[in-house]
Amino acid sequence: MEKNTLFDKIWDSHVVRSVPNGPDVFFIDKHFIHEVTSPVAFLNLEKRGIGVLHPDRTVGTPDHNVPTVDQDKTIKDKLSRMQVERLRENCKKYDIELHDLGSDHHGIVHVIGPELGITQPGMTIVCGDSHTSTHGAFGAIAFGIGTSEVEMVLATQCIMQTKAKKMRITVDGELGGGVTSKDIILYIIAKISAAGATGYFVEYAGMAIRRLSMEARMTICNMSIEMGARGGLIAPDETTFAYLKGKQYAPKGEAWDQAVAYWKTLKTDEEAVFDKEYTFDAADIEPMITYGTNPGMGIKIKGNIPTTEGMEGSNKISYLKSLEYMGFAPGEPIKGKKVDYVFVGSCTNGRIEDIRSVAAFVKGKQKAANITAWIVPGSREVEKMAHEEGLVKILEDAGFELRQPGCSACLAMNDDKIPSGKYAVSTSNRNFEGRQGPGARTLLASPLTVAAVAVTGEIADPREVF
Structure with a gap:
């Protein structure tokens, strides 16, 4: 059979x-x-x-x-x-x-x-x-x-x-x-x-x-x-x-x-x-963040941006072009980099569990002064639950701005754009050049990492912050 x-x-x-x-x-x-x-x-x-x-x-x-x-x-x-x-x-x-x-x-x-x-x-x-x-x-x-x-x-x-x-x-x-x-x-x-x-x-x-x-x-x-x-x-x-x-x-x-x-x-x-087939060990996975201009350019948050060692020709050229766009250098640590915006939302991480996890970590804390923090529920139902559970008050007290449902800053097709040259740590799904706005620099991460970044004002490991 x-x-x-x-x-x-x-x-x-x-x-x-x-x-x-x-x-x-x-x-x-x-x-x-x-x-x-x-x-x-x-x-x-x-x-x-x-x-x-x-x-x-x-x-x-x-x-x-x-x-x-x-x-x-x-x-x-x-x-x-x-x-x-x-x-x-x-x-x-x-x-x-x-x-x-x-x-x-x-x-x-x-x-x-x-x-x-x-x-x-x-x-x-x-x-x-x-x-x-x-x-x-x-x-x-x-x-x-x-x-x-x-x-x-x-x-x-x-x-x-x-x-x-x-x-x-x-x-x-x-x-x-x-x-x-x-x-x-x-x-x-x-x-x-x-x-x-x-x-x-x-x-x-x-x-x-x-x-x-x-x-x-x-x-x-x-x-x-x-x-x-x-x-x-x-x-x-x-x-x-x-x-x-x-x-x-x-x-x-x-x-x-x-x-x-x-x-x-x-x-x-x-x-x-x-x-x-691929097999991976869950124990090897740590909080991750992207540093480049495609979602495959990701590292452990405690890691360093890869060097160009072993790269040749067009691969090396495109890699350096990506880092130039992001304002990063090969071999440097990602942790500690200053950030301007955080975005929690999108079809990737705009559900009630995502909002609950951020609220749990920022409760009683304040976002850093240099951070603009947007949180956008994925639906009216999520928005309603966030209000009923008191999450909205926690987030607003911490300095987050709650917006109404939509794709929002995941992509630059509406008014929620990241300004040119600014860094955004985002729970969305893509970090292409201009994805969140012309010249915007996007780093993809989990809601927990976004919460840690919001509170510290820089790229931070949620395991250390909380």
């Missing part, structure tokens, strides 16, 4: 037709849309006189371009305003569920899907956004698509897709104190590089992964694409089921029991073969 991976089981059950020597016609269970990549797709449908085949399988929310202050007022930026208005019009026209600005469940698309229970094990999920891989934490095949593919899914509920190669990354052992899931994924990317998983779908396994909460698992799957992967996934287990139980769109009653019985089958068979 053939031994299959979790990825095989979900993929093969969703293939409508295989094209000889070509891609599969692949059925999509859930399609998330937002204001940036959907307007052109809807416009093309209209031009072709085609409707939306399964509007009940699509869910929309504006997130990328939305302001995070005064969301009840008209959006000032003309393009952003137009894109959000188009999303409203298209969702209304085609009877698509929309969680609009100001509604109870508005938020970042990859935050509201799981918290509403829309995201479930065994599903295929797409969105016109690369960090759709987040949903893989539930044991789903989830990946980002382009605008033409958004149009294809709206029209047919299918996509033409070639099956990816399979990789398994096992993290075994116990994590040390102050080490989070963000450190795990930054460590993995630093080890295998920002292109090390190109062409693969990655399954994460091992004791250290199984012991993570659902929110922590989402952080890991979210950043799978930062090492070139098509997506990442984790087999569902009791942690997954407990998270989903009672959620608005989760199955109820007898349907719940049937769903869980199926979900329990969603695991890789013993002796199933992967195209590539």
